[in-house]
Amino acid sequence: MTKTLFDKVWDSHVIEKINDGPDVLFIDRHFIHEVTSPVAFVGLKNRNLKVLYPERTFATADHNTPTINQHLPIKDRLSAIQVKTLEKNCNEHNIDFWGLGHKKNGIVHVIGPENGITQPGLTIVCGDSHTSTHGAFGAIAFGIGTSEVEMVFACQSIMQQKPMKMRINVNGKLNDYVTPKDVAIFIISKLSSSGATGYFVEYSGDVFEEMSMEGRMTVCNLSIEMGARGGMIAPDKKTFEYIKGREYAPKDEEWDKAVSYWSSLKTDKDAIFDKEYNFKGEEIEPMITYGTNPGMAIPISKSIPSSKKSDSKLSYQKALDYMGFNEGDKMIGKKIDYVFLGSCTNGRIEDFRTFASIIKGKRKANNVDAWLVPGSHKVLKSIKDEGILETLTESGFKLREPGCSACLAMNDDKIPKGKYAVSTTNRNFEGRQGPGARTLLASPLVAAATAITGQITDPREII
Amino acid sequence: MAYDKFKILNSSAVPLNIDNVDTDQIIPARFLKATERIGFGDNLFRDWRYKSDGSPVESFPLNNKKYTGKILVAGKNFGCGSSREHAVWAIYDKGFRVVVSSFFADIFKNNCLNIGVLPIQVTESFLLEIFSRIEKDPDSVFEVNLENQEFIIAESGKKEKFKISVYKKSNMSNGFDDIDYLLNKKKEISKFANKSRY
Ligand code: SF4
Numbered sequence: 001m002t003k004t005l006f007d008k009v010w011d012s013h014v015i016e017k018i019n020d021g022p023d024v025l026f027i028d029r030h031f032i033h034e035v036t037s038p039v040a041f042v043g044l045k046n047r048n049l050k051v052l053y054p055e056r057t058f059a060t061a062d063h064n065t066p067t068i069n070q071h072l073p074i075k076d077r078l079s080a081i082q083v084k085t086l087e088k089n090c091n092e093h094n095i096d097f098w099g100l101g102h103k104k105n106g107i108v109h110v111i112g113p114e115n116g117i118t119q120p121g122l123t124i125v126c127g128d129s130h131t132s133t134h135g136a137f138g139a140i141a142f143g144i145g146t147s148e149v150e151m152v153f154a155c156q157s158i159m160q161q162k163p164m165k166m167r168i169n170v171n172g173k174l175n176d177y178v179t180p181k182d183v184a185i186f187i188i189s190k191l192s193s194s195g196a197t198g199y200f201v202e203y204s205g206d207v208f209e210e211m212s213m214e215g216r217m218t219v220c221n222l223s224i225e226m227g228a229r230g231g232m233i234a235p236d237k238k239t240f241e242y243i244k245g246r247e248y249a250p251k252d253e254e255w256d257k258a259v260s261y262w263s264s265l266k267t268d269k270d271a272i273f274d275k276e277y278n279f280k281g282e283e284i285e286p287m288i289t290y291g292t293n294p295g296m297a298i299p300i301s302k303s304i305p306s307s308k309k310s311d312s313k314l315s316y317q318k319a320l321d322y323m324g325f326n327e328g329d330k331m332i333g334k335k336i337d338y339v340f341l342g343s344c345t346n347g348r349i350e351d352f353r354t355f356a357s358i359i360k361g362k363r364k365a366n367n368v369d370a371w372l373v374p375g376s377h378k379v380l381k382s383i384k385d386e387g388i389l390e391t392l393t394e395s396g397f398k399l400r401e402p403g404c405s406a407c408l409a410m411n412d413d414k415i416p417k418g419k420y421a422v423s424t425t426n427r428n429f430e431g432r433q434g435p436g437a438r439t440l441l442a443s444p445l446v447a448a449a450t451a452i453t454g455q456i457t458d459p460r461e462i463i
Numbered sequence: 464m465a466y467d468k469f470k471i472l473n474s475s476a477v478p479l480n481i482d483n484v485d486t487d488q489i490i491p492a493r494f495l496k497a498t499e500r501i502g503f504g505d506n507l508f509r510d511w512r513y514k515s516d517g518s519p520v521e522s523f524p525l526n527n528k529k530y531t532g533k534i535l536v537a538g539k540n541f542g543c544g545s546s547r548e549h550a551v552w553a554i555y556d557k558g559f560r561v562v563v564s565s566f567f568a569d570i571f572k573n574n575c576l577n578i579g580v581l582p583i584q585v586t587e588s589f590l591l592e593i594f595s596r597i598e599k600d601p602d603s604v605f606e607v608n609l610e611n612q613e614f615i616i617a618e619s620g621k622k623e624k625f626k627i628s629v630y631k632k633s634n635m636s637n638g639f640d641d642i643d644y645l646l647n648k649k650k651e652i653s654k655f656a657n658k659s660r661y
Contacts, residue, residue: 012660015651021630024648026655036547038498047642052649053656064496078496085498121660129546129570143546145574147640155645157652161628163569193483194540197569227543229569254661261661293483293543312538315482408492408545417515429487429544431510 002268004165005234006200009140009265013123015157022159028122030057030152031108032095034064034079034086035410036127040150041089051093051153058117059090059097062107064410067373067400070100079411093153106376106402109133109344113217114378116246120235120262125152130344130426132223135232136216137239138265140200142230163229164274166199167267170207172281177459179354180215181346181424181443183207184222185287185297187279193295197227199275202267207281208233213242214350221345222426225294234266286459288331289428289441291319296428300446300458304329322430323438324418331456338421339370339451340433341444342400343407346424347375349382351444356391358448358459364396365454371413372397373405397451409434422450466579468638472560472607473617475532478524478597484537485544486571490553492545503549504556525557529601534561536593542571551575561607563614565590576631577640581607583614583625592621609636 003011016024037059044051051057064079074080083099090097098104104111109130112118120138125131127149134141148158168187188195201223208216216233223231240259243249250258285299296319298305306327307316320326341347341355352374364370372392374380380402383389392399406413407425409432415421417436424447425432428439440456449457494506512523519526535554541564542550551574554562560580565587567575575582585593596603596616606615609632615622627635634640645652 013655015648015655018630021628024645024651026652035495039500039548042499043642052652076496082496082498127546127548129544131546143570145546145548145551145570145577147548147574147577147642151642151645154642155648155652156656157645157648159630159641159644160573193543194566194568197540197543197566227540227568250661257661293485312482314480315538318481408487410492410495427485427487427544429485431491432487435491435493435510435515 002271004267004271004273005138005202005232005265006140006165007271009121009123009138010162022161024157025123025160026157027125027152028056029117029124031112031124031126031131032057032059032086032149033108033128034061034082036146037089037149038082038085039146040153043150044153047154049154051095053156054094056156057095057153058112059086059095060105060108060111061086061099063404063408065100065403066411067403067405067413070401076411103377106378107344107347107404109221110347110375110379113137113213114246114376116243116249119243119249119258120239120265125158129224130221132228132230133217133221133344135220135223135230136213137243138232138235138262140230140232143224163200164198166196166201166228166275166277167273168201168203168277168279169205170203170279170281171205172207174207174281174284177286177445178284179443179445180211180218182284182287184219185289185294185441186284188222188226188294189287189297190279191226191277191295193225193293194227196223199228201228201231203231203233204267209236212350213238214348217348218345222294225426235262286443286446288446288456290323290325290331292322292428292430293319294426294428294441297441298331300331300442300456302331304331332458334456335420336368336422336450336455337419338415339368339447340373340406340421340423340425341447342371342373342375342405343425344375345426346444347373347379349379351424352379352383352388353386354444355448356388358445358462359395359397359452360391362395362452364451367454368451370397370451371400371406373400374402376402406433408432409437415439422447422456466638469560469579469581469609469635471609472533473604474534475602476534476536476563476593476597476605477530477532478594479535479537480594482538483540483543486542486547486550487544489542489550490547495547495549500552502556503553504558507553507557530597533559534563534605534607535559536563536590536597539564539566539587541567543568546570546574548574548578551578551580555580563590563593576635579635579638581609581635583607585614585623585625589623592616
C-alpha cells in the first residue's frame with residue numbers, strides 16, 4: 001500500500017489500534033517547560049508513579065522567564081516558584097534541566113533542533129502547540145495538554161485519533177523580500193485559522209525544497225495557526241547536513257544507518273491525501289495581519305478587506321474595533337509603537353541576520369520601542385560572534401536575553417494597552433502580547449523596515 | 464486525574480455567541496503561573512469579564528445573572544490557539560460540564576475529553592436554534608444524553624446526535640482517563656522503547 005510521509009512515521013509508532021477509538025502512540029522525545037508541566041508532576045505523585053524514561057525528556061525554562069538580568073533571582077514570585085518547581089521535579093525524576101543561565105537554555109522549539117534532539121522519523125510532543133516546529137525535520141511533532149504530559153511521563157505514550165492528511169504544494173520561485181514567514185501567513189490567510197483543523201499537513205514543492213532548515217521551521221511552526229495538529233516536510237540533504245555533528249545527533253556507524261533510514265521517509269508517488277492545495281510561489285507578497293487571528297492577513301501593500309461571507313459580521317467587526325482599524329484602511333503608513341523580533345517562529349539566527357540586513361547603517365525610529373529577543377543562548381552567542389550585535393547597537397537597538405518574552409507576555413515584557421506592535425511571533429489574539437495590546441504579525445524584514453521608519457513599511461521600499 | 468462520571472445532564476445554558484474564541488481569551492497567559500490545578504475558574508474569560516480596573520463588564524454573558532447552568536454554548540472554532548489545558552480547567556472549575564459549538568479546535572477537544580468536559584459539536588443551524596432558544600428564555604432546559612449521544616432542546620423536543628468514539632464515551636461515563644488504560648500496556652511500550660528505528 002502506498003503511504004504518505006506522515007503515515008510512515010505514525011504507523012511505525014502505533015502500539016495498539018483501539019476499535020472506534022484512538023491509537024496508542026509511542027513517543028520518542030518529550031520537551032517540557034515550567035508552565036504546562038507542574039500539574040502533570042502532581043498527577044504522577046498522586047498515582048505514586050515515576051517518569052518511565054527520563055532520558056527521553058528534556059526540560060527548559062522559557063515561558064515566564066525575564067529577558068533582562070537573568071543572572072539575578074526572578075523577581076516575579078509566581079514565576080520564580082514555577083521555575084523552581086520545574087527544577088525540583090526534574091531533579092526528583094532524573095530529567096536533564098536546562099534552566100536560566102544554562103548554555104543550552106532557550107525556547108523549547110529552538111533548543112530541540114539546535115542540539116540535534118529533533119530528528120527525522122521521530123514522534124515528538126510538548127505541552128505547547130508550536131511543537132509543530134519540529135516537523136521541519138520530517139518528524140511527527142505536536143502540542144499536547146497537561147493530562148497528556150502526565151501520560152508521556154508515566155507511559156512514554158499517548159492516545160490519539162489519527163488525523164486526516166493534507167498536502168500543501170507551493171511550486172515556483174519566491175519573489176525578493178518574501179520570507180518563509182510570508183509563505184506561512186499567506187497559506188493561513190487562504191485557508192483561514194480553522195482551515196486545517198483535523199488535519200496533519202505535509203508541505204511540499206519547490207519553495208520548501210529551496211528553503212533553509214530554519215525557514216522550514218518557521219513554516220511548520222505556524223501550522224497550528226490554521227488549526228492543523230502539525231506540519232511536516234520530508235527530510236533531505238539539507239536536513240541531514242543541519243543535524244550532523246550536533247550534540248544529540250547519531251554518530252559514526254549509527255549516523256550512516258540513520259541517514260539511510262531517514263532517506264526513506266518520503267511520501268510514495270501515488271499516496272492519497274484527504275485534501276490538497278496548490279499555490280504558486282510567485283503570487284506571494286510580504287504579508288501582514290490586521291485582525292485578531294492569524295488568518296486575518298493581507299499582502300502589506302493592500303487595504304483591509306470587507307468581511308467575507310464565512311465570517312460572522314459581528315466577530316469581524318469586533319476584531320477591527322479591537323485593533324482600532326476600519327474596512328478599507330491601508331496598512332502601509334500606520335504608526336507603530338513597538339517592534340518585537342523573537343519567539344519560536346522567528347527567533348533564530350537567520351531571523352537576526354535578516355533583520356540586521358535591513359537596519360544596517362540606518363537609525364531606529366524614535367517613536368518605536370524595539371524588543372529583540374534571541375530564541376536561545378546559542379542564538380545569542382552567534383549574534384555576538386557574527387558581529388550582528390554591533391550592527392544592532394550602531395543603529396540604536398538593544399538586545400535582550402533569550403526566552404518567549406512578549407510572544408505570550410507571561411513575564412514583564414508586555415505591550416501596553418492600546419499600543420501597536422509589529423511582531424514576528426505567531427499569534428495576534430486579543431491581549432496575547434499584554435492586556436489590550438494590538439499585534440500585527442509580520443516577517444523579520446517587515447519588522448526591521450517598520451522599526452526604522454516608525455510606521456508600517458514595505459521592506460521592498462526601504463532598500 | 465479521574466473525574467465525575469457523566470451520564471445524563473439536564474441544565475440551562477450560558478450563551479457566548481462569538482466565533483474563533485481562542486484559548487488566550489478563555490484563560491489569558493498571565494494566569495498560567497500556578498503549580499497546582501486550583502482556582503482557574505475565577506479567571507475564565509478574564510479580559511472579557513472584567514474591565515482593567517477590576518469591575519465586571521455587565522454585558523458579558525457570564526456576568527449576567529439571567530444565564531446559569533452547566534452548559535456553555537459558543538460560536539464556531541471554539542478553543543483555537545494554545546494547547547494550554549488550563550483553558551478547560553477554567554471552564555470545568557467555573558462549573559461547566561458541557562461545551563457546545565459548531566466547530567472545535569483539535570487540541571482543545573482532546574483536552575476536554577481528558578478531564579471530563581464533554582465537547583458537543585452540532586450543525587450551524589442547530590447551534591443558531593440553541594442560541595435563539597436561550598435568547599427567548601434564559602431558563603430553557605437542555606438535555607445531554609451521553610448514552611444515546613443526543614443533545615435535546617427540552618421545550619421543543621428537537622434534538623441532534625453528536626459524535627464521540629466508543630472508547631472516549633466509555634471513559635466519560637465511567638470517569639476513567641487514558642493513563643488508567645496505558646498503565647496496562649507497559650510491556651508493549653517497553654518493546655517499542657528498546658527497538659531501534661534504523
Ligand atoms: S515563543 Fe511563544 S509560541 Fe513559542 S513556545 Fe514560547 S510562548 Fe509558545
